[in-house]
Amino acid sequence: MKKKLTLLSSALVASLASTGIYAKESLQFKDVFDFKSAKNTQLSDDGRVLTFSATPYRGNATGEVYSLQKNKLIAQIERGTKPYINKAANWVAFTQVPTLLEKETTKKKETLKNNLILVNTQTAEQQNFDDIKDYKLSDDGTWLAYRLNKEDDEPKVEQSDNEDKSAITPDKKDKTYPLVIVNLADKRSHTIDNVFSYAINSMGNQLLVSQSYSDGNDNQVALVELNNFTISTLIDEPGVIANTIAWHPTKNIAAFTLGNYINDDTRRRNYSLQLYKNEQLSTIDSPNKEWVIGKTASLVWSENGERLYFENHPKLAVKVKAKEYTDEASLYDFDTIREHKGLNVWHNNDAQIKPREEQQWNAVNKNRHYSGVYHVNSQKVVQLSNETMPELALNPERSESLLGSSNIPYLKKIMYGGFFADYFAVNISTGKQTPIISNSPFRPSLAPSGEFAAYFSDSQIQLKDLKNNKVTALTKAIQATFADDKHDYPSTQPGYGFAGWMNDSSKVLAYSKYDIWAFDVDTQQAERLTNGKQSNTQYRVIKLDKNQVGFEQNDTLLVSAINLQTKQSEVAKLDLGSNTITNVLNGQKRFDIVKKAKHADKYVFTEQSYQQYPDYYQTDFSFSAPKKVTNLNPQTAGFAWGEKPELISYKGFDGEDLQGVLIKPAGYKKGDKVPVVVYFYRYMSQRMYDFPKMELNHRPNFPMFTSNGYAVFLPDIRFEIGHPGKSSTQTMINATQKLIDLGIADPDKIGLQGHSWAGYQSAFMITQTDMFKAVVSGAPVSNMTSAYSGIRLKSGLARQFQYETGQSRIGKNLFEAPELYIENSPVFFADKVNTPILIMFGDKDDAVPWHEGVQYYLALRRAGKDATFLQYEGEPHHLKKFPNQVDFSVRMMQYFDHYLKGKPAAKWMKEGEPFIEE
Numbered sequence: 001m002k003k004k005l006t007l008l009s010s011a012l013v014a015s016l017a018s019t020g021i022y023a024k025e026s027l028q029f030k031d032v033f034d035f036k037s038a039k040n041t042q043l044s045d046d047g048r049v050l051t052f053s054a055t056p057y058r059g060n061a062t063g064e065v066y067s068l069q070k071n072k073l074i075a076q077i078e079r080g081t082k083p084y085i086n087k088a089a090n091w092v093a094f095t096q097v098p099t100l101l102e103k104e105t106t107k108k109k110e111t112l113k114n115n116l117i118l119v120n121t122q123t124a125e126q127q128n129f130d131d132i133k134d135y136k137l138s139d140d141g142t143w144l145a146y147r148l149n150k151e152d153d154e155p156k157v158e159q160s161d162n163e164d165k166s167a168i169t170p171d172k173k174d175k176t177y178p179l180v181i182v183n184l185a186d187k188r189s190h191t192i193d194n195v196f197s198y199a200i201n202s203m204g205n206q207l208l209v210s211q212s213y214s215d216g217n218d219n220q221v222a223l224v225e226l227n228n229f230t231i232s233t234l235i236d237e238p239g240v241i242a243n244t245i246a247w248h249p250t251k252n253i254a255a256f257t258l259g260n261y262i263n264d265d266t267r268r269r270n271y272s273l274q275l276y277k278n279e280q281l282s283t284i285d286s287p288n289k290e291w292v293i294g295k296t297a298s299l300v301w302s303e304n305g306e307r308l309y310f311e312n313h314p315k316l317a318v319k320v321k322a323k324e325y326t327d328e329a330s331l332y333d334f335d336t337i338r339e340h341k342g343l344n345v346w347h348n349n350d351a352q353i354k355p356r357e358e359q360q361w362n363a364v365n366k367n368r369h370y371s372g373v374y375h376v377n378s379q380k381v382v383q384l385s386n387e388t389m390p391e392l393a394l395n396p397e398r399s400e401s402l403l404g405s406s407n408i409p410y411l412k413k414i415m416y417g418g419f420f421a422d423y424f425a426v427n428i429s430t431g432k433q434t435p436i437i438s439n440s441p442f443r444p445s446l447a448p449s450g451e452f453a454a455y456f457s458d459s460q461i462q463l464k465d466l467k468n469n470k471v472t473a474l475t476k477a478i479q480a481t482f483a484d485d486k487h488d489y490p491s492t493q494p495g496y497g498f499a500g501w502m503n504d505s506s507k508v509l510a511y512s513k514y515d516i517w518a519f520d521v522d523t524q525q526a527e528r529l530t531n532g533k534q535s536n537t538q539y540r541v542i543k544l545d546k547n548q549v550g551f552e553q554n555d556t557l558l559v560s561a562i563n564l565q566t567k568q569s570e571v572a573k574l575d576l577g578s579n580t581i582t583n584v585l586n587g588q589k590r591f592d593i594v595k596k597a598k599h600a601d602k603y604v605f606t607e608q609s610y611q612q613y614p615d616y617y618q619t620d621f622s623f624s625a626p627k628k629v630t631n632l633n634p635q636t637a638g639f640a641w642g643e644k645p646e647l648i649s650y651k652g653f654d655g656e657d658l659q660g661v662l663i664k665p666a667g668y669k670k671g672d673k674v675p676v677v678v679y680f681y682r683y684m685s686q687r688m689y690d691f692p693k694m695e696l697n698h699r700p701n702f703p704m705f706t707s708n709g710y711a712v713f714l715p716d717i718r719f720e721i722g723h724p725g726k727s728s729t730q731t732m733i734n735a736t737q738k739l740i741d742l743g744i745a746d747p748d749k750i751g752l753q754g755h756s757w758a759g760y761q762s763a764f765m766i767t768q769t770d771m772f773k774a775v776v777s778g779a780p781v782s783n784m785t786s787a788y789s790g791i792r793l794k795s796g797l798a799r800q801f802q803y804e805t806g807q808s809r810i811g812k813n814l815f816e817a818p819e820l821y822i823e824n825s826p827v828f829f830a831d832k833v834n835t836p837i838l839i840m841f842g843d844k845d846d847a848v849p850w851h852e853g854v855q856y857y858l859a860l861r862r863a864g865k866d867a868t869f870l871q872y873e874g875e876p877h878h879l880k881k882f883p884n885q886v887d888f889s890v891r892m893m894q895y896f897d898h899y900l901k902g903k904p905a906a907k908w909m910k911e912g913e914p915f916i917e918e
Helices: 007-019 029-033 100-105 334-338 354-365 408-417 634-638 702-706 724-741 757-765 800-804 818-823 826-832 851-862 882-901 907-911
Strands: 036-043 049-056 062-067 072-078 080-085 091-096 114-120 126-137 143-148 177-183 189-200 206-211 220-225 230-236 240-247 254-260 272-277 280-284 299-301 307-314 370-375 380-383 391-393 401-406 421-427 433-440 452-457 460-465 470-473 498-501 507-511 516-520 526-528 537-541 556-563 569-575 580-585 590-596 603-608 616-619 646-651 657-663 674-679 711-715 745-755 774-778 837-842 867-872
Touching: 029 882, 036 080, 036 590, 049 080, 049 091, 062 080, 062 091, 062 114, 072 080, 072 091, 072 114, 091 126, 126 177, 126 189, 143 189, 189 240, 206 240, 206 254, 220 240, 240 299, 254 299, 254 307, 272 307, 408 800, 421 452, 433 452, 452 507, 498 537, 516 537, 537 569, 556 580, 569 590, 646 711, 646 724, 657 724, 674 724, 674 882, 702 711, 702 882, 711 724, 724 745, 724 757, 745 757, 745 882, 757 774, 757 826, 774 882, 826 851, 837 851, 837 882, 851 867, 867 882, 882 907
Parallel strands: 674 711, 674 745, 745 774, 774 837, 837 867
Antiparallel strands: 036 049, 049 062, 062 072, 080 091, 091 114, 114 126, 126 143, 143 177, 177 189, 189 206, 206 220, 220 230, 240 254, 254 272, 272 280, 299 307, 307 370, 370 380, 391 401, 401 421, 421 433, 452 460, 460 470, 498 507, 507 516, 516 526, 537 556, 556 569, 569 580, 590 603, 603 616, 646 657, 657 711
16 A cells, blocks of 8 residues: 655655656556545635635545635644534534444444534634534534434323323424534533524524424424523424524524424425514515415525515415225225326326426425515515416525526427526516516526616527517627537527626626627627637636626626637636726636635635646735645655646548647657547547546546556547537547647557447447547447437436437437438447447436447347446446446456557456356
């Protein structure tokens, strides 16, 4: 086993390697396990603290806490996950999970318990709390409340024969646990039993709690004064339960949904919306008295606390009780017998096919809720969405209007035509729904005022004045590309999207291929804010706050600037007042702004390249003196990683100029002809400056190959509608031939690997060319005639839309052009294949029917071809189980090693593996 490198030793390794004294090692599969990534990154509101869970690909995570004031690591927590920083940033909380060994060896997973570790951000002192179910930290950091992950011990009371033995029992999944309240300053604590839900207010002096007992008799909702641990009962009645609790962001006002277990039908149990204010409880009723609140309803306050968003739904019809066998006669009753049938009726007039209907029922419609809002100052309640317009894009910081939508009229069309919806501007104060556009595949952008909307239609950006319904094509006279010119699907060409609006709704900011444009809603005049076309640079606004409503006239925005030819990325500032661009981060790397502190001038960003892991850097808005904060994977310096990526230019099937990324093997010498593994999907050249994902899964781990003598090539692929197979094949031949012509690729040692859509392409390509000496194809469609009317099991959708308007790019239905479906199906040309192929599928694939792989394997087998099929049991479209990920990665390497390097074939490649089940 290799020793892990320390920071000092890795620096020494890098130094020695640069002088040629130390020979770097080739990366091995075990080495991949140690590479860490930052998970659940959090930056404190005041910009002082950065934290995340440093998670290796295989192993135990480490929680890390950094002081950005000192720019140093101040604490590490073994097995620390899911970090949380309270608002005052004086504590970082980690959920400490069991060890990997415990997880892998414990049969009863429910016996595994988590701990809570608190880190004081000033002193780095740690406090441990064992067996935690969940927890809440007060905003000021004074109070911790947590539930112990152990069953409540309830005394069993003997009942007399004359007493009522009925009990109001909780729902099966509604568990209660002891709640421990701790003052983190003086260590005082108090325990409350049988707690189902709880929340601490923003002031840090009160806690609302819902207690529930097995018989329901002592259930109550209570208020706890934290300073003296006194408990005041707010509601005390058998079976009562508060499901969701949400405190006002700045005041001692609480909202919660209140129900009662006396009704054991969870879908038909009526919850009410309660408001606790000025030590009084009141009920917030829905505008429609026939509408109620359900168990799963959510509550969201706006940041200033002026609005409370809630969810409700119409009362459900009374549940019809199924007939049961109750006596001898019922055993022979026809209606009772038929009640026990197992049946789904698929009708031609159904809006959705049954798998989709079932998936949507379980995921969305079974507990469907609609949005409403309570205006605190006016005490007005407004319904925002309903049964005819069910979807609402909730941004709690928008105060005038929200974007609503409905796909209900197009549920049938989705099955073959893609996704469409009607869109509306919904007034937050009145609930009025103003139509924006119908039957649209593209989401519009709504002005903050709700008076204007912009959307892409008829190859132009359209502005609609919602006051008079006037529509203007904003881009009609502008010499710029606003329709996506890389769109090669048989569907409507989309636009490049919107950056947002000015806060006063005076202008909408939209994208062309290269630039950011501002369109005045009154004059419809356009102003180009960037000048990217001249330098082939694409500018886009970097959005760090998902709830940001709009921009001010003199704001300075951060924007990404990517050169579409060189793939070089930069970060720049766009001054909206002067329309000037200033570059702040640049170089032959990729830069990404990750976080901004909510209330401080502090930014966290990463820079990366193929050889450089994207560690975190801190800076202020000047970006004048960035500081590196982390060094997560110093061991990278010790490996022969691969050469600096290069861009290779070639022609597409129709003569279009395309590019691919070539990564030569470590130590490559000019003139060497090396084995090449080609990995592709669609566009790949944008990965020029990406650090590779250090994982083992359905794709090659690039450094595993470039560290072990292979070149890796990532070409862009383009398609011709109706002929995706032949066009992608010709493009791939052109791209690969360029490597041969450059004297880099050994023509007898080129392999191809692709998964899903690229799995299909690779499976098809070998029916047309013998250029490749080995192919690994993951989850390929092999027969478009059978796949056309298959089902995507995860979504429940018919696969027809993929061929008529989507990724498979046939552009016609099976009845209009059966010849195209046959032309593009590799199974019909299996006898033409001369290339060894390894096909991989999970037999629970939820995107591509796994028997598509079986069909191709059987056709190749019947034709006497060199084909091996790997069936991973219980796996979906992408391998999820770690042993299977590792196994496939090893077999992929063995496969290419044999066919491209001439190494002896592994036993499974020569003999297969017999089925044996003990």
